[in-house]
Amino acid sequence: MTHAEAGPFPWRVPPPPPDPPSPRVLAHGRPAGIVTRGAANLVDIVLVVLAVGLGYAGWVGLRFLLAPTSFRPTAPTYGWVLAAFALGLFVYWATAWAGPGRSKGAQLLGLRVTDRRGARLSPWRAAVRAALCVVFLPGLLWVLISRRNRSVQDVLLRTSVVYD
């Protein structure tokens, strides 16, 4: 019965059936694919780059405030930049996976890092996984091959990334 058929009391029309659940809801708890995991990592990397850049800008500004007369802008070497980026990414991933279980990129894409039982990672496992991911980021591509969507780091540390 539509509203037009309901006459003067259209609110007596029974509510329409709820929408069917989205694929996103149906995929809850299943291993995530390469696209979402890669996008999450990309978001995390961008965030870390921004954070490192802001950190460096803050450091430079602090130096200027402390000694404005002797301040000379210097460009950091590539090694320092890479090291700072790697360190920042390691710290960020380790704390995120050991804490809430997901970084901001994973949160945006709706992912969560767990162990094989679905529990949160222990701090050491999170730190090792973060280190492995920073050192060997292409290990993520193993997700394409793995039947259970596991990266190299997941295979080594018996972890999993699932849809949250």
Place this chain on the structure above:
Amino acid sequence: MGWTARSVTTVLGHAVGGAVGGTLAATGAAVSLSAGIARDLAQSARSAARVTLPRPAPPPALGRGLHAATADVRDAGRRHLGPLVDAALSRVIAAVLARIDVAALIEEYVDVDRIARLLDVDAVAARLDVGRVVDRVDVDAIAAGLDLDTLVDRVDVRRVTDRVDLGAVVDRLDLDAIVARVDLDAVIDRLDLDAIVARVDLDRAAARLDVDPIIARAGIVELARYVIDEIDLAALIRTSTAAVSDEMVSSVRAQGVDADRAVERIVDRLLLRRTGRHEGAPGGRG
């Protein structure tokens, strides 16, 4: 005619003194009058006979003849003067009655109340044929001559209504038929509903209302759902920044899942896999 006037006066005096009704008294007086006249006439005849036939010592035979002649004269006077007196009597009575105020005489000498007390009114009424009396009454003429306004003004309507058993009257009324004949639309048109409603204490009436059944029947939940659907409250909420960001995130996540599936299918086809993913044993190596 002086003897006649005296006789009439005497007779009337006797008649009135006898306490008889007006007409009966007059009739009695007339009868007495005729008797008196006849007696006087006979006496005159005897006097005339004595005058015309003196009897100075008549012989016995002559005496018998005179006696017979006298008897003949008396008999002739009785036979011939009677009709004459009767003829004159009616005129005399009419003349007498015309000169007398009979009503005044009755009023003065007749005790009508006493006579009325002697009357057996019940017997008279029992002998009355009321139907015939009523038939002879011209009710229409009486009704036409009545001043109903004056009569109605003199009627104590309250006493009348107090004596009326309105319950019995109402029980005998067919109110359905009466109501069916009433033009209610016309009645309503003549009513000043605004004035009536203005006199109603709506607050008091509303205070006595049991609102719960009304709410139960109104379907508040359905109404609220309908209103929310009509104003598209979900869309309103989605217009807020947070809702938009949530929708974007949900969209990104859903699209990410779809992209994962698509890539997985492509790779599986390239790897010639016949079974899908996620079917390995838990904990097995990927």
